[in-house]
Amino acid sequence: MNRRGRRAWRSVFTLYLPVTPFVLFALFPLYFMFVTSLKKNSELYDPTSIPFLIRRGVTFGHYQLLSGDTLFWSWFLNSLLVSLGATIVSVVLGILAAYPLARLRFPGGDSFGVAIFVTYLVPPSLLFLPLTTVVNRLGLSDSLWSLVVTYPTFLVPFCTWLLMGYFRTVPREIEECAMLDGCGRVQTMLRILLPVAVPGVICAALFAFTLSWNEFLYALVFVSPAELKTMTVGVFSELIRGDIYYWGGLMAGACIGSLPIVIAYVFFLDYYVSGLTAGAVK
Amino acid sequence: MTSEPRRLSRRHFIGTAAAGVGAAVALDRAPAVAQTRELTFLTVASFVPETDKELKRQFEEWGAKNKVKVRLDIIAHLQLQTKKAAEVQARSGHDLTALGPGLGDADLYFDYLADLNDVAGDVAPKNGGWLNPDDYLIRGKWKLLPWWQPPFPMAVRTDLLEQIGEKNPDTWEDWLRVGRKGKAIGHPFGTALGHSGDANVTLLSILWSYGGSYVSKDGKTITINSKETRAAMEFVKRLYSEAMDPEVVAWDDASNNRCLNAGKCIAIHNPISAYESAKKDKVVIPGSQKEIADFIDHVHTPKGPAGRKATTGFWCVGIWNFSKNVDLAKDFLRYHFQPDNQNRWVEAGHGFNMPFLTSLTKHSVYKSDRQYRFIPEVAKVTVPPSWPGPTTAASQQVWDLYIIPDMFAQYATGKMTVDQAIAWGEKEMQEIYAGRRRKP
Numbered sequence: 001m002n003r004r005g006r007r008a009w010r011s012v013f014t015l016y017l018p019v020t021p022f023v024l025f026a027l028f029p030l031y032f033m034f035v036t037s038l039k040k041n042s043e044l045y046d047p048t049s050i051p052f053l054i055r056r057g058v059t060f061g062h063y064q065l066l067s068g069d070t071l072f073w074s075w076f077l078n079s080l081l082v083s084l085g086a087t088i089v090s091v092v093l094g095i096l097a098a099y100p101l102a103r104l105r106f107p108g109g110d111s112f113g114v115a116i117f118v119t120y121l122v123p124p125s126l127l128f129l130p131l132t133t134v135v136n137r138l139g140l141s142d143s144l145w146s147l148v149v150t151y152p153t154f155l156v157p158f159c160t161w162l163l164m165g166y167f168r169t170v171p172r173e174i175e176e177c178a179m180l181d182g183c184g185r186v187q188t189m190l191r192i193l194l195p196v197a198v199p200g201v202i203c204a205a206l207f208a209f210t211l212s213w214n215e216f217l218y219a220l221v222f223v224s225p226a227e228l229k230t231m232t233v234g235v236f237s238e239l240i241r242g243d244i245y246y247w248g249g250l251m252a253g254a255c256i257g258s259l260p261i262v263i264a265y266v267f268f269l270d271y272y273v274s275g276l277t278a279g280a281v282k
Numbered sequence: 283m284t285s286e287p288r289r290l291s292r293r294h295f296i297g298t299a300a301a302g303v304g305a306a307v308a309l310d311r312a313p314a315v316a317q318t319r320e321l322t323f324l325t326v327a328s329f330v331p332e333t334d335k336e337l338k339r340q341f342e343e344w345g346a347k348n349k350v351k352v353r354l355d356i357i358a359h360l361q362l363q364t365k366k367a368a369e370v371q372a373r374s375g376h377d378l379t380a381l382g383p384g385l386g387d388a389d390l391y392f393d394y395l396a397d398l399n400d401v402a403g404d405v406a407p408k409n410g411g412w413l414n415p416d417d418y419l420i421r422g423k424w425k426l427l428p429w430w431q432p433p434f435p436m437a438v439r440t441d442l443l444e445q446i447g448e449k450n451p452d453t454w455e456d457w458l459r460v461g462r463k464g465k466a467i468g469h470p471f472g473t474a475l476g477h478s479g480d481a482n483v484t485l486l487s488i489l490w491s492y493g494g495s496y497v498s499k500d501g502k503t504i505t506i507n508s509k510e511t512r513a514a515m516e517f518v519k520r521l522y523s524e525a526m527d528p529e530v531v532a533w534d535d536a537s538n539n540r541c542l543n544a545g546k547c548i549a550i551h552n553p554i555s556a557y558e559s560a561k562k563d564k565v566v567i568p569g570s571q572k573e574i575a576d577f578i579d580h581v582h583t584p585k586g587p588a589g590r591k592a593t594t595g596f597w598c599v600g601i602w603n604f605s606k607n608v609d610l611a612k613d614f615l616r617y618h619f620q621p622d623n624q625n626r627w628v629e630a631g632h633g634f635n636m637p638f639l640t641s642l643t644k645h646s647v648y649k650s651d652r653q654y655r656f657i658p659e660v661a662k663v664t665v666p667p668s669w670p671g672p673t674t675a676a677s678q679q680v681w682d683l684y685i686i687p688d689m690f691a692q693y694a695t696g697k698m699t700v701d702q703a704i705a706w707g708e709k710e711m712q713e714i715y716a717g718r719r720r721k722p
Binding site: 041042045046047048049128129130132133135136141217220221224225226233236237238240241242243244245 | 322324326327328329330331353355356357358359360361364365367368369371372374375376432480535536538539540543544545546552553555556559563564565566568569
């Protein structure tokens, strides 16, 4: 066996085998959702069937049920619009908040940072009641804007905290060089720091998008009309009827619902895992 | 001779328009002719989807007749508590709202619900009267209209019953025997002992059937610590250990349906939803091509040494008093509760949604399928969950916190002795009732 062959064998034992259990663990929910969404009801109900395999043929009936008998694609679009809107707003505000907290020294700066973190810890199950009043006063109830406005209440602290940590890893020297060359504070942030911090910003955006996409409570409370529901609430409302759960439809909804997140992560994976400030300082 | 229409001069038009806009701005609303009245209704997704379609049809029909824009919002029943809490907090939201499960919502939200004495009075005579009107009064007032209930018969697999040589089981002891024999051939009895509405219903039914109760008629004295409760708990312990699988302590409302339709359970205490979904989905008995719905029958809720009693989710409808359309909402309720509309609505629900109105319990749908024959009988012995005590916020809390299922499960699973479990339940209930007691 030549050197290349030996190296390949070694990587099987040192890399692939150790990683396999983790990959299986991570992919199992997706696999299970997908398999369940393609099973016929008769097989879903059968306790003697093997839950992880399809033995009695594939059906697309659950997907047809979602598309034909519910407003699933409207809910999907609503989720997308709300998540994109809330993410953009939150990342922009997060950058504006994180930069001074990470770079500038001013009285109470540290306490302010901690306060933002503590804000993030307040659970939405406590906040939704007072927020209902706020949303109402703003005249936003029963509109998607109510979600675009309220999601940043938990996204901005998260983005700020994440970006603060990230900005601190960017060497101060590259900004100082820019300032010596005549850049102002804002220019430095926009032209020097942000291009270097793109992976951090993308990371924050990805997390913000994921949190918005999965959000349930505010979407339930602030929006009632069926055509304005987000996917998380719509699927739950329509496919759980008392003690009847439409398992196939629920799993089909979960499968389709996970696609944008999967695509987003796959698309930005390189940014996400790339060396964060590699090459910034030589 | 026809008169020529008077021409509107430009100056007159501008003057009128300016006055109209000025008035609208001053009043902060559009002039009456331009206002669109809108009535909104929040309800829960029916267990039989056709019911929602019929309700929507009636709502839209009423809206068209009265030139009112209507909006029916349907959510899963598990979401209703959150939604109601938010609407009350903001004093804004829907005009009409579903309340439940249980009548206690009306006590919890007493100060936010419009009085419905007039509507309840109008509706009753046209429908043969309310079934048990005293049960539905909250602090002596109609704060809600009881809307529908899914009575709890016993759903049983007839082929398995025949296989074990049993006929017409009727008492809880009969069903224990059936469950024991069924479990021996791999088909246990199934009733939830976990945190689910079904567990509340079945265990309260057993408690009452053995002569027990948890609160007295005065609505203050906790009566759970009794020899009758002990007898009921001994029965449930035997039922759990001899006739059921341990998984029942983790069951939710859907689990017993699944157990029956999967061909596993010999019998479950449940409304007809399992049968309806088995029929709709053409579910077959595992290992055969036979449709399981053909082998399910529904019989009377079992009786115990002290008689036959049952409860269920009492689904109700109310109007928020912060609604700007209270009168319109009342008008719709009168329309919806007209005999014709109720008839159609019950028909659409295949009898699953039984109204609390005497004439509707004799609806022809209950004779349309042999499966439904016992539903009116079960309704006759169905009482509110707080029976014999009145419905209060405290009784609703006992239901919502699953005190009864927890008490039974702790003894059945051997975590506590019977005395410890009852003492635990009694303490919990006393604290809830003391906490909710209003100052004079």
